[in-house]
Amino acid sequence: MNLSYPYICANQAEVPKEAVAHIDKEILEGVGGAFTDIFPTFGRVFEHAGRTIDTVWSTPKLVIKKGVREWVSYIVVQCGEKNLFFLLQPEFTEKEGDLFDEDYQMLPASWKEIYRWFNSFCVTEEGYCPMDWWNTPFRYSARLDLDDYEQGSGASSEVTDRFVKSIGCQREKLRCWLLTENADALFVNEEACDGKVFHVNGRNMDVITELHDPRAIMDEYLAHYLSGGKPAEFSFIDCG
Numbered sequence: 001m002n003l004s005y006p007y008i009c010a011n012q013a014e015v016p017k018e019a020v021a022h023i024d025k026e027i028l029e030g031v032g033g034a035f036t037d038i039f040p041t042f043g044r045v046f047e048h049a050g051r052t053i054d055t056v057w058s059t060p061k062l063v064i065k066k067g068v069r070e071w072v073s074y075i076v077v078q079c080g081e082k083n084l085f086f087l088l089q090p091e092f093t094e095k096e097g098d099l100f101d102e103d104y105q106m107l108p109a110s111w112k113e114i115y116r117w118f119n120s121f122c123v124t125e126e127g128y129c130p131m132d133w134w135n136t137p138f139r140y141s142a143r144l145d146l147d148d149y150e151q152g153s154g155a156s157s158e159v160t161d162r163f164v165k166s167i168g169c170q171r172e173k174l175r176c177w178l179l180t181e182n183a184d185a186l187f188v189n190e191e192a193c194d195g196k197v198f199h200v201n202g203r204n205m206d207v208i209t210e211l212h213d214p215r216a217i218m219d220e221y222l223a224h225y226l227s228g229g230k231p232a233e234f235s236f237i238d239c240g
Contacts, residue, residue, distance in 0.1 A: 003076060003083065004127035005063040019064050022071040024091050027117070031062045035077060042113045045215065048223035053077060056227055057084055074129055075118065084226070085129035086118040087139065103140075106190035107177075108197060110215035115140055123226070135231055136222070137178045144176040153183065155203040163205040167198060180231035186211070199236045209237050 009015045011032040020028065027038060036043030036050045038060060043050030057077035064073045075086040094100040095116050104112045114120055114137050122133035132142060144152070146160045164171045173191035178184075183202035197214040200207065211217050217239045224234045 002127045003061075003063055005065050005074075007062075007064040009062040009064065010059075015062065016064070019066075019071050019073070022091050023062070023064075023073055023088070024095070024117070027062065027073075027075070027088060031060065031075075033060075035060050035075075038075065039113075039117055041116070045110050045113045046219040046222060048219050049226060052223045052226045053084070079228075081125050082123055083125070083127065083129075084121060084123050086121040087129060088118050089116070105193045106175075106188055108195040108214040111137075111177075111218065134179045135181055135225060137218075138176075144179065146171055146174055149176050149179075149185070152179070153185070153202050155205055159203060159205050163200065163208065166206075166208055182231040182234075184231060184234075184236055186236070211236065 007014075007016055007019065009031060012028045015023070015028060015031070030038030035053045035057070039050075043054075057079045060075045060077050062073060063076050064071060066072075070090060073088045075088060077084045089095065094103075100112075100116065104115055107115075119139050120137045122129060122136050124130055124133065131139075138144070146164070149155065150157060150160055161171070164174060167174070167187075167189060169189040169191060173189055174187055175190055176185050176187050177197075178186040185200050185202075187198045187200065189196065189198075195214065197211045199209045199211060217236060220239050221234055221236065225231060
């Protein structure tokens with residue numbers, strides 16, 4: 001599968017000199033190694049998903065392009081006709097400490113690793129990383145509020161209002177962080193910051209399941225999907 005980027009780097013030596021200062025040294029030094037060597041904490045937290053990437057997908061490459069105001073970079077692994085893009089966070093963004101924790105305090109602690117070094121990831125048959133996707137967690141800025149969810153799912157405002165009331169939160173504080181092609185949706189009450197994740201399916205929002213272990217279930221789902229499994233073949237409710 002071809003990649004539609006001007007710079008495709010299999011190791012640090014291939015990275016253009018003008019881009020080096022814009023990429024974290026931890027990423028640069030890891031290019032050419034295993035995925036979980038580049039992102040060891042992700043590999044420990046999401047053990048099954050990390051092992052799947054290491055064994056099913058190719059050795060990571062760093063792909064880079066010059067944007068209007070800054071360099072944009074991705075770690076990419078490949079499998080058959082599919083590309084798995086990890087949208088890297090810019091070098092200047094906080095990866096540790098109070099500022100990072102504050103930005104992602106609404107998520108279960110383990111899920112922060114999906115956004116620490118990269119802004120989530122997507123599987124595509126395109127040679128470039130699309131801005132929107134499903135089946136893997138959304139980009140931080142692309143997570144859905146209930147109005148957006150209604151438009152995409154066909155759920156009525158009456159249904160979503162009952163959903164909000166059942167959870168006991170403010171409508172504007174509820175966000176969908178993952179939506180699959182099977183209409184499985186995972187929601188977080190961002191005001192509570194209590195680590196809770198709620199599952200619904202499509203417009204059937206009266207059936208709400210709180211995930212008993214968001215880390216383990218996300219790990220199992222990602223391992224399933226990234227090994228070629230279909231979202232429809234995975235049950236967030238029965239997992240574990």
